Amino acid sequence: MRTRLVAVVWLVLFLAPRALECQSATAPTVRFRTVLGDIDVTLLPGSAPRTVANFLNYMNRGAFNNSIIHRSVPGFIFQGGGFQYLNQTASEIRADPPVRNEYAVSNTRGTIAMAKLGTSADSATSQWFFNLSNNNASNLNNQNGGFTVFGRVANAAGLTVMDRIATVPIPNPPIFASPFDAMPLINYTRGAPVGEQNLVMVLTVTQLDPAPAIKANGIVSASSFGAFAAAAPGSYIEIYGTDLAGTTREWAGTDFTDGDAPTLLDGVSVTVGGQPAFVNFVSPGQVNVEIPAGVPAGTAPVVVSYKGQTSASASFTIKLLAGGLLAPPSFNVNGKQYVLAIHAASGAFVSNGNIPDVPAAPAAPGETLILYGLGFGPVSPAGTPIAGKIAQGLTSLTADVQFRIGQSAAKVEYAGLAPNLVGLYQFNAVVPPNAASGDLPLEVVLAGEAVPQTLFIPVK
Secondary structure, eight states, X not given: OOOOHHHHHHHHHHOSOOOOOOOOOOOOEEEEEETTEEEEEEEOTTTOHHHHHHHHHHHHTTTTXXXXXXXXXXXXXXXXXXXXXXXXXXXXXXXXXXXXXXXXXXXXXXXXXXXXXXXOTTOBOSOEEEEOOSTTHHHHHHGGGOOOEEEEEOSHHHHHHHHHHHTSOOOSSOSSOTTSTTOOBTTOOTTSOOOGGGBOEEEEEEEEOOOOEEEEEEEEEOGGGTOOSEEOTTOEEEEEEESOOSSOEEOOGGGOBXXXXXXXXXXXXXXXXXXXXXXXXXXXXXXXXXXXXXXXXXXEEEEEEETTEEOOOXXXXXXXXXXXXXXXXXXXXXXXXXXXXXXXXXXXXXXXXXXTTOOOBOBOTTOEEEEEEEOOOOEESTTOOOSSBBOOSOXXXXXXXXXEETTEEEOEEEEEEOTTSBSOEEEEEEOOTTOOSEEEEEEXXXXXXXXXXXXXXXXX
């Protein structure tokens, strides 16, 4: 049973059109890691470019690490960025020159804005505050030229941590003089010395890599097998988007363990229907995966994860059977899509001479051809894996499959998984002895339904 492994694997899995690798600019997200949890903040360089650059300068030199939330006003704000706590001593953060005021975005709940002197609109340096509610927006938007909002809490989890910090008690009457007279203290007992364990501290502020994002309608079944809007378990899908990965490569033999395909490739993982998919190809703009065998038919959520961040889920349709034959874009000539078929006897590709870089070698009546497909469903023996495993030995397709070449039935001598490959089906079909010469239509019927591809095969 001839498989032409090197050429076929390359065509099957790696010849899909690649998305452009250019990345659109995205707003940076920073993480405030506090003693009470993480707050992720999406910065707003579009509306406050100088303020964002100023904040990032402080962040990048570590000025906010081990800093203190030194002021809290219930229902209003809590404030930090002014003091670090090092060696059991609070010291003022060294201030850079003030940044010009850039008020543009309202001080609503979950925004972060720059603190400044009440006498000068352009006096902000290192201190910032989180807005706890919408109640004071009109005041903050108009007072002293408006307070510049430069970021927004990125998710519900961050808002929960923000609210948790806001509930930390403030000693009343104050135990310290200004600017620490409204400082929140954790588990503090009046009269006891204040220690690090009582402080609401920002341990680090760091910039996060952009979260992966799947484009709208950015999922399709393998392009070389029909590029359908649905796929079957065991089939490959292509996911297009931005910031999906940091490298560009296909899986290699070293990524497999005991014949099992990887579910993590260069830090990229994908779930389909909540189940780990097998990651075949990664790049910043495109990821290809094999759908796990256990994903049920219906609408399945697809999620890409990279470097600890996950994309929003995108929906994709799963069918129990969704067959497609290997017919790569390079085999489309003047609008006519030829199937990729191999002469079983010689190993040459079937061609009429019009396919670029493929010598003329049309099929002959009565000869056996090898074709490949995806999405043809379970095989016997029962329990044989159809996904995530290098196929071993010969199998038999469970669903009925019929081939017709030029309106005549083509005998199928083998229909099962392609040995030594992953998720690929192999078909050995005999060209009808009475086949005419020319580019004949190839039709495939799977479980009583025609495979929705318009394909041709040269015969002479």
